[in-house]
Amino acid sequence: MNFVLTNDDGFDQPGLAALVEAVEPLGRITVVAPATPQSNMGHQVTMKQPIRVHRPDGRTYIVHATPADCTRLALKQFVPDADWVIAGINPGANLGSDVYQSGTVAAVREAAILGVRAVAFSQYIAPNWTVDWPSAQLQTAQCLAAILKQPLEPGQFWNVNLPSPIHADSVLGQRVCPLDKHPHRYRYVEDEGVFHYRGIIHDRPRSAGSDVDVCFGGMIAITRMEI
Secondary structure, three states, X not given: OEEEEEOOOOOOOHHHHHHHHHHHHHOEEEEEEEOOOOOOOOOOOOOOOOOOEEEEEOOEEEEOOOHHHHHHHHHHHHOOOOOEEEEEEEEOOOOHHHHHOOHHHHHHHHHHHOOOEEEEEEEOOOOOOXXXXXXXXXXXXXXXXXXXXXXXXXXXXEEEEEOOOOOOOOOOOEEEOOOOOOXXXXXXXXXXXXXXXXXXXXXXXXXOOOHHHHHHOOOEEEEEEEO
């Protein structure tokens, strides 16, 4: 199989390196990733400006644009025969309504729009915990082995969130679950005429059995999304 790998944090980030290690045994890999961090970019695309691309080696394209642009270029230009687009591993969860602001999720949503199967991987980071990338890599590889066998209808894609903390020897359960529809509990604080966002992901409300509830409860949350 042919895989396109991307992210929203930049081509040189450890989450993408871990994803490459997780996917490499499964087929041919092409990395098409942003040159600079693009977190919270959502589904923005570049249409009126040229996009600069650098190719440092035979399987890597560094794109000076958004994650959705990376997917568009990959599938329209660089890897038109791709079987899957996989994004991540994002350092931070993409749960509930977060999927609409996430560049990671936008990259795979764009793949679904273009008729290619896709999955996004994100790592929830609990308070006072640092991401263990080798463990995230192992959990991603194990989860991906199962996901690749599952059916996807046209216009559908997967969104996966790994719980926190995890360790290399963890045996985690996996649950297919719906997207939580609760909004964040956030506010804005004014300071000398400017406003600062204040919100704590760990305190967000959640419905029983939703992706937020499953991931915060220590299991891998797998959500089948639709465009």
